Amino acid sequence: MTTGPSVCRLSARERCEDALASTKPAAGRSTMITVTEERARRDAAASDERRRTVGLRSPLDGVPIVWKDLFDVEGTVTTCGSSSLSDRPPAVTDGTLVRRAHELGLVTVGKTNLSEFAFSGLGINQHFGTPVNPLDPARVPGGSSSGAAVAVAVGIAPLAVGTDTSGSVRVPAAFCGCVGFRASHNRYGRNDFRALSPTLDSVGVLARTVEDIRVFDRLMARDGDPARPATVRAVVPVGEWVDDCTPGVRTSFAAAVERLRADGVPIETAELPSLAHAQSLIDTHGTIVGADAYAAYGHLLSAPAGIEPATRRRLSRNAGSQAAAASLRAAMPALRRQFSADLAGAVLLCPTVRHEPPRIDDLLASDDLYDAWNASTLRTTMMLSYLGACGVTLPLRGPSGPLSQGLLVSAPAGWDSALLAWASRFTEAVG
Template identity: 40%
Template sequence: MPARRSTAQWAAQLAAGVVDAADAIDQTLAAVDACDDRAIFTLTTPERARTAARASLSRQRGRCPLGWLDGVPVAWKDLFDLSGHPTTAGSRVLADAPPATADAAIVTRLEAAGMVSVGRVNMTEFAFSGLGLNPHYGTPVNPHGQRRVPGGSSSGSGVAVARGLVPVSIGTDTSGSVRIPAAFNGVVGFKTSGGRWPMHGAYPLSHTLDTLGILCLAVLDAILVDAAARRLAAPDLRRGRIRDLRLIAPTNVVLDDCEPAVTANFEAALGRLENAGARIERRIIPALDEVLALNARYGPIVNAEAYALHKERVDGEAAAQMDRRVASRIRLAAATSLTAYIAIMEARRRLVAETAAMLEGGWLVAYPTVAHVAPSIDALEADDDLFVRINMKTLRNTLLGNFLDWCGVSIPNGFDAEGMPTGFLLSGGPGRDDHLLAMALAAESIIRDDVGQSPHDRS
């Protein structure tokens, strides 16, 4: 496997001429082709990548790059349209779909900034699970443990970045699908708040909750890619100051039933931030309990909207070609009434407004990204009841942010005794992405401390 280089390192080496863009993309494609985990990529686009890399090299030699990211490789979750290829969304049902006639809007934007698309990476079928299992195209294996899940639904994105195959991968996040694989694989995951990036050309799961995001190696990488995604020549935010960092650490819901290492790593990082000058307030956020109560009473929004999208499939012959766990979860929403759907949507509008007001003045929320480390693939494949329980626990902390339209950054903050990573989630209110990223940039080294490597990798 290649040595891991962050997006910022790629950009600096390409700009300085230390790295030849064409050679680098050849090496990237060769590493993908030689990788022992064949479930990470579902599609490679070598001709497209090499053409783009040669154009980038020409621009670099002419000292007229398109931007900071010119020549940097990127992989796409398997639900983004790439012109000339069917968009399969991790499903065999769509394998024979007509090829996309245009790229997804976000693909167009990042390629306009010079990024080089090397292909698409695996995902949970139709993006409907937080664990990352896929019986059709295989399950990418977490590189930190023996047969551990990658996290989902952006499973291939998390593993591809963690293994150094690409420095950045673009995913979607409806209930945690960027932040969960980031936490499980020990990388950074940034989920945008709604409307920050264009969604056109991304296969949907929930029109209400779907957002886009980045899996990468460092917060600075997320900032650089986010700027390009918004058509900026350079980031328009400045690093925050730790003494200006104000955090609410909820004492309800998010710490319930956490594994000891998850709790210990979170508390240690919180303590380091406080010692560095951050202001920490521990208190109940009633909205978190209310979100879970609303989901229990009316059924989750994502389930209802997924059922509306996939009703003919899950109630028809196509269900036999689907992951049984995905099909059965979608069918659960068949009983959701229009009255229940309207009620939870109205409650969401109220709670989004209430929590946005609570975070006025620059407050962020901090808690563990996931309550546990990545579990065993084999155990979950063997027991559907266990799968359902673990999947819901995996999604619990992150889905709160989607319901409340928070932006979020998951930052690695340690390992358990077996070398499995844990994540520290910083979240901000709707549209507060710039503030979140600025503060995450300031806090990242403190949150990480000296946990850049798994105990298995340390000498």
């Protein structure tokens, strides 16, 4: 991907054809719910014509992009990853964010697969097929933006736009070996995708590098960020966020922290009361996401078929969750302020997920195992979403084998630009 029109040697048409070709193999087919070939070729041709005549609209003019199938793309059905919505009429117009990207010259290649209704951190989809984790096809790709992460990892597009409610961009990026960014709530304008949780949903972006995400963010963010400290320092939290990780995850995380220290980043280990309090509330009352998901999709439980068994289980468990979620909503503003005060200008460092990606066959063989792994996969990122954090996960190689893990760098809401700049520096240090 290019960060400027003079850098890329390929025409938009060539990049478009490469992207479309990458959707054809099995991994690509599992990744895409809809491929918009005609539109992509038309957009690419228009970009090349601008390059020859009036000049490109932006540094991303002609760059392929894919969208999680929660965003409306003109002429396509927005399925939300569910067979229960596959018969809806096609969207008559692009959603706001899709339209803005089109106006910048980005080339929409299609819409990516996801966990049903974006309501799982595992990325399994039994109707459209599970996107193939390129590092180990036997393991989950992570979710819910599973197709978005795989699309970047296998080269369908250098940019993928997903959504992140409880970790839905950060988790699949960590499991598939790419960079995933959860933006602050409404950073790119009012969310106009099909919401799982209007309270916590944020747009997320996946790419091979932080710099690619920074270019997208600078072009799409509605407002400039307030001034932030020019120098970075980091905090590693005391407690379960590191202690409960598998040995392999702890080893990779500790090595990354030491490389950052060697690069001159001041890092301290400290207790953060906001994290412990937030996790305690979630453990006691459940999640806002569960309550919001039931409000949106609970009516489907009365249908005899049409939704996946795992989705049905989670919706059923949240049938009476509205009252409990009220306690979480009431405590949230003060806890977010405390989180910012606890960090005092630092960024938070922790593993993105506490374990390696589990095997798909194991999960499908046991409902209890499926649900336990889903909860464990999202435990860290869900708590940080509740605290309103923006976050970037950077890929880390595991201590043995090809499996990827994630170094999660988080900051309070509104720190997006500074966070991305610091994450770019961290990438150089951790490799």
